Amino acid sequence: MGARIAVYPGSFDPLHEGHLDIMRRCRPLFDEVVVAVLENEGKAPLFSVPERVDMLRELLAQEGPGFRVESFSGLLVEFVDRLGACAIVRGLRAVSDFEYEFQMALMNRRLDPRIETVFMTPREEYSFVSSRLVKEVFRLGGDLRGLVPDAVLRRLGERLPPQGVSA
Numbered sequence: 709m710g711a712r713i714a715v716y717p718g719s720f721d722p723l724h725e726g727h728l729d730i731m732r733r734c735r736p737l738f739d740e741v742v743v744a745v746l747e748n749e750g751k752a753p754l755f756s757v758p759e760r761v762d763m764l765r766e767l768l769a770q771e772g773p774g775f776r777v778e779s780f781s782g783l784l785v786e787f788v789d790r791l792g793a794c795a796i797v798r799g800l801r802a803v804s805d806f807e808y809e810f811q812m813a814l815m816n817r818r819l820d821p822r823i824e825t826v827f828m829t830p831r832e833e834y835s836f837v838s839s840r841l842v843k844e845v846f847r848l849g850g851d852l853r854g855l856v857p858d859a860v861l862r863r864l865g866e867r868l869p870p871q872g873v874s875a
């Protein structure tokens with residue numbers, strides 16, 4: 709059997725502690741975890757895809773081996789297949805995430821039955837954190853310490869003015 713590779717896809721705009729918690733949890737279950745930043749520039753993003761990839765690489769370099777960061781566009785199952793990965797990892801925060809995630813998992817299974825979707829739950833203290841809320845609190849000048857990694861806080865601080873960012 710080859711290496712067991714999992715893909716953890718998302719927008720990560722911005723990356724927060726809930727995402728990192730899922731990455732740390734799934735890492736020991738696989739030989740390699742590829743964090744995949746979706747190139748969907750539909751809504752005005754806070755950080756560009758290359759900026760998000762940079763931040764993730766910087767942070768995951770501190771977490772030890774077994775992580776890789778890539779960006780992708782198009783069908784997720786095709787990206788997963790190209791990597792020779794066997795699983796898609798998704799985070800489930802609450803029941804509210806379930807319906808959408810369930811539909812996605814079944815659609816992806818229909819598109820490629822060989823790929824399994826693995827759901828993971830974060831530590832309770834991160835279960836309310838979302839990129840959307842992080843952006844909103846940032847826009848309004850609230851304190852995000854402890855909810856996003858320091859490297860992300862620093863880059864948020866370089867963004868001027870906070871009012872210019874849409875949530």
Ligand code: ADP
Nearest residue numbers: 717718719720726727798799800830834835837
């Ligand atoms: P997407 O646009 O694909 O939902 P996100 O960056 O918002 O991308 O989330 C990526 C993945 O991380 C999703 O599976 C999402 O459910 C999960 N996730 C987001 N926030 C949290 C959190 N606080 N705890 C656990 N998982 C989370």
